[in-house]
Amino acid sequence: xxxxxxxxxxxxxxxxxxxxxTLAVAVASFICALIWGAxxxxxxxxxxxxxDRIVDGYVQLLRNIPVLLPIYLIYFGFPLAxxxxxxxxxxxxxxxxxxxxxxxxxxxxxxxxxxxxQPDAARSLGLLPWMAFRKVTLPQILVHSIPAxxxxxxxxxxDTSLLSAITVVELTMQAKVLTERTGAAYAPFVVAAIxxxxxxSVIELLARTAHRSxxxx
Amino acid sequence: xxxxxxxxxxxxxxxxxxxxxxxxxVASAGIATAQERSRLDEVLQRGTLIVVTLGTVPPxxxxxxxxxxxxxxxxxxxxxxxxxxxxxxxxEFVIVTSDGRWPAIESGRADMGVGGTTVYPDRAIRVAFTxxxxxxxxxxxxxxxxxxxxxxxxxxxxxxxxxxxxxxMADRAAxxxxxxxxxxxxxxxxxxxxxxxxxxxxxxxxxxxADYFAASSAKDFEVxxxxxxxxxxxxxxxxxxxxxxxxxxxxxxxxxxxxxxxPKYTELYxxxxxxxxxxxxxxxxxx
Numbered sequence: 001x002x003x004x005x006x007x008x009x010x011x012x013x014x015x016x017x018x019x020x021x022t023l024a025v026a027v028a029s030f031i032c033a034l035i036w037g038a039x040x041x042x043x044x045x046x047x048x049x050x051x052d053r054i055v056d057g058y059v060q061l062l063r064n065i066p067v068l069l070p071i072y073l074i075y076f077g078f079p080l081a082x083x084x085x086x087x088x089x090x091x092x093x094x095x096x097x098x099x100x101x102x103x104x105x106x107x108x109x110x111x112x113x114x115x116x117x118q119p120d121a122a123r124s125l126g127l128l129p130w131m132a133f134r135k136v137t138l139p140q141i142l143v144h145s146i147p148a149x150x151x152x153x154x155x156x157x158x159d160t161s162l163l164s165a166i167t168v169v170e171l172t173m174q175a176k177v178l179t180e181r182t183g184a185a186y187a188p189f190v191v192a193a194i195x196x197x198x199x200x201s202v203i204e205l206l207a208r209t210a211h212r213s214x215x216x217x
Numbered sequence: 218x219x220x221x222x223x224x225x226x227x228x229x230x231x232x233x234x235x236x237x238x239x240x241x242x243v244a245s246a247g248i249a250t251a252q253e254r255s256r257l258d259e260v261l262q263r264g265t266l267i268v269v270t271l272g273t274v275p276p277x278x279x280x281x282x283x284x285x286x287x288x289x290x291x292x293x294x295x296x297x298x299x300x301x302x303x304x305x306x307x308x309e310f311v312i313v314t315s316d317g318r319w320p321a322i323e324s325g326r327a328d329m330g331v332g333g334t335t336v337y338p339d340r341a342i343r344v345a346f347t348x349x350x351x352x353x354x355x356x357x358x359x360x361x362x363x364x365x366x367x368x369x370x371x372x373x374x375x376x377x378x379x380x381x382x383x384x385x386m387a388d389r390a391a392x393x394x395x396x397x398x399x400x401x402x403x404x405x406x407x408x409x410x411x412x413x414x415x416x417x418x419x420x421x422x423x424x425x426x427a428d429y430f431a432a433s434s435a436k437d438f439e440v441x442x443x444x445x446x447x448x449x450x451x452x453x454x455x456x457x458x459x460x461x462x463x464x465x466x467x468x469x470x471x472x473x474x475x476x477x478x479x480p481k482y483t484e485l486y487x488x489x490x491x492x493x494x495x496x497x498x499x500x501x502x503x504x
Contacts, residue, residue, distance in 0.1 A: 074222075079416055084416070166407075180382050182340065185323035185345040186323070
């Protein structure tokens with residue numbers, strides 16, 4: 001056991017720091033992706049045919065390329081335009097661009113699941129169109145979206161591992177650095193896996209609790 | 218709430234149990250194979266040598282224009298196959314990224330590894346190395362536009378240096394230019410892209426690799442004349458605990474570097490580095 005203790009003493013702090021980076025990037029990106037996804041969804045809901053087509057093109061493009069490509073393009077491409085943003089920001093932007101596209105589709109799916117007669121019924125009760133949307137449609141969109149949003153948060157958390165390719169020392173990079181230093185083939189990756197598992201479990205718990213507390217209201 | 222918690226813990230425990238089972242399996246596999254016969258007998262019986270290597274470190278191990286794996290270290294591995302089977306083509310290469318080398322050896326996927334791999338005391342606890350067959354040195358490449366002329370110039374807060382994720386580079390950076398900002402990549406191509414795009418002003422790389430890239434993109438890059446270390450030992454690596462197999466490989470390296478295979482060694486040295494090999498023995502004049 002002495003060996004494990006020495007390991008924890010030598011590399012424990014580095015792993016915790018790396019986990020902090022993973023969590024910080026994931027949380028910040030998810031919040032921004034929620035906002036960006038909502039904006040895309042509203043643009044499609046309210047805008048005309050051209051807005052719809054442009055947003056649809058964007059969503060299709062971002063959903064159908066590996067997120068590593070925008071990560072590389074932003075990290076290595078922005079400096080050519082004189083923008084030397086930190087690696088974590090560049091990677092975060094790429095994650096927001098892709099996950100925002102997914103999230104806008106989640107909202108749209110939830111919106112489509114609501115019966116078309118509901119807005120009419122709300123109008124017949126005397127609500128203005130804006131109030132009908134706010135009081136009747138929007139709450140249902142949010143409730144229907146929660147499970148899918150939880151899934152998306154899990155996917156985003158795992159995609160932060162790709163930021164290891166652009167020098168962000170998050171969990172995956174920390175495991176790579178450690179395996180290179182010590183020649184230990186598996187242990188660093190098992191430790192990283194346990195950290196990811198713990199974070200994913202918390203996200204799932206949050207999503208389940210949130211969905212449960214609003215489901216039948 | 219209680220139901221949610223119960224369900225949550227059930228799921229989590231199942232996945233933790235699965236992870237633990239996988240870890241145990243890996244550990245027990247390691248113990249089981251350590252008891253088996255020597256890898257040397259296995260290699261001889263199989264009739265081919267399986268070698269794990271990198272594919273992105275010219276001129277040690279890289280893909281040429283035709284997409285074929287070539288390089289100094291690849292030719293060294295072929296010499297080993299020739300010594301074992303009298304046939305340099307009885308060899309199979311497994312190409313991995315730098316941190317894929319250790320699992321490939323540990324799991325027994327490959328018999329040995331070679332390819333720009335530096336002997337390092339931290340690593341030697343879990344990986345066995347032969348003596349070094351080449352001193353690869355380490356150079357600093359700088360962007361010509363950066364105006365950096367020496368290692369002393371580089372040691373300033375305004376400069377960023379691209380490293381690989383290996384311990385040698387991290388330790389050297391901390392010792393020689395502690396003030397410079399360090400960013401770490403998992404591939405040499407990431408390092409070069411970083412300097413080309415202006416993310417970094419300089420990069421650390423093995424001297425022969427630096428010379429190779431400097432020759433092909435002389436207008437962007439410059440290799441600083443002062444070397445970071447006089448010596449960097451690159452060896453063959455293998456799974457520890459197999460004395461017979463280690464002894465054969467170490468004897469092969471000894472013969473290559475100072476004995477009967479030295480003429481081949483000088484030939485390969487000229488072919489890949491366009492330089493004379495170090496002398497066979499310190500008391501013999503260079504050829």
